[in-house]
Amino acid sequence: MAPIRVGMIGLSVATETSGVGALGSWGVNAHLRSIQGLSDEYEIVAVANSTVESAQRSIEFHKLPENTKAYGNPEDIAADPNVDLIVISVEVRKHHLLAIPALKHKKSVFVEWPLGANLAQAEELTKLASANGVKNMVGLQGRSDPLVQKVKEILATGKIGEVTSSTVTVCSSIFFVEAWLKDIEFYLDFNSGGNEFTILFGHFLDSFTYLLGDFTQVQGLLKSQINTIPIIDPSNGQVVNPAYHKTAPDSIFVQGTLENDALASIVFRKARSAADNVGFRWYITGTEGEIVITTEEGVWQHGISSKRSIKLKIGKEGETEQIDFSTGDISRASKVPSPGTNTARQYESFAKPDGEVVTFESALKTHRLLEKIAKSAGWEL
Structure with a gap:
């Protein structure tokens, strides 16, 4: 089975030593390391940041494949026909704006928690995902x-x-x-x-x-x-x-x-x-x-x-x-270093047809x- 092709929104140049609270570090420690640790199930094919130049810097910094696409807005990465799953790991006030294009393009979507900055945004994203039949997940890794x-x-x-x-x-x-x-x-x-x-x-x-x-x-x-x-x-x-x-x-x-x-x-x-x-x-x-x-x-x-x-x-x-x-868990997800281990378990479940994940609903x-x-x-x- 071909890997799920991932487009990441919000991949910064933070490193593991930046600390969990540092801006952008969660996207690296949890999401990037999980995807890299599950290379049979996932591959990163695109990155979108606030500018194309910023996305390209992140691609180079993290030594992603040279053919990884760099985008400067959520619409362009959502429209990429080679992207199956959009991962959104930025601060919550941007979740709603960034998720809507992906949902409208009927991409699978993984949004960090909280889903929206308020209840109205969370409700709108949930309705849109349901209406478009989009497979989705939220970062409630607990x-x-x-x-x-x-x-x-x-x-x-x-x-x-x-x-x-x-x-x-x-x-x-x-x-x-x-x-x-x-x-x-x-x-x-x-x-x-x-x-x-x-x-x-x-x-x-x-x-x-x-x-x-x-x-x-x-x-x-x-x-x-x-x-x-x-x-x-x-x-x-x-x-x-x-x-x-x-x-x-x-x-x-x-x-x-x-x-x-x-x-x-x-x-x-x-x-x-x-x-x-x-x-x-x-x-x-x-x-x-x-x-x-x-x-x-x-x-x-x-x-x-x-x-x-x-x-x-x-x-x-x-x-x-x-x-x-x-658990005696010897899966590759269990080998992703903390604090990304449980997020990797989410990715592992998401890749399975019957895997249990925390949905928008x-x-x-x-x-x-x-x-x-x-x-x-x-x-x-």
Whole structure:
């Protein structure tokens, strides 16, 4: 079977050492490395950036084949008959504009999360994809994580009985905002659509509902308690704005009822450091037992690391069992370095006729839930 021919929008000259937060680094660390690691299934045939010259620089920098096409706008790459799949990995405010030409040309599309900068954009893209019969995927890679898949397996066995409640506490010190980088200030703005609430919290919320089902009732409390942030130019370390006004919430409290009538409580707190060095703790309580998932501080819940744990206890007298969630996976996707490993697993599934992926329609449900939480807290997305 011939490889899927990929056109990448937003491939920068960032490198693996640029850091996950650096502008353009996710497109390299997650998407480029995944595609290169799955060379039997995919090949990059085109790159589009803001100019043809910028696209050509990226092609040369990453040593892509000389016949890789360089484009300077989304319409031209979408119209290329040799492109099967358009991958969009840029900041969220551009997702809507860049995805529309690809969908209208009936290309398969992979859009990073969030799908749109707001609910209206996500709804429009979902409708257009459906109307054109376009195969699609959104970058909610947490569902592909072996830890999440192992918890799903445990729940499916019924070992803990009927789920009655779930409690989550997260210390988001991994993204402490005592300073921020120039050119990615949008992450500090609530109305950008790409901030701590929609990205950090939104990624977890998608995995939460994937495992436990949607909320039937929900109430949120959102607050921005760190309101001014110095902005630093990463090229020289100089402060370019000593007091940028941040509007995105950094404290996120959510309570509600799930579809099976279980109660849920999710708390994202902003501390400089967790007192117990646990950055993430998630209890799933059932009538027969309980699961607890933890990660050490500094390790995000979907990061590939040995510093993550699943424990299971059945009954009152039962022993607490440490659950092994290493899969013995020897696929090429598993060999793509973190943080791109789970994205590679998404690509691997997407290439299969019956592979499970997070579609626009599924991502739209998470957009709607975020909107509901924000409105309940008196905030508007």
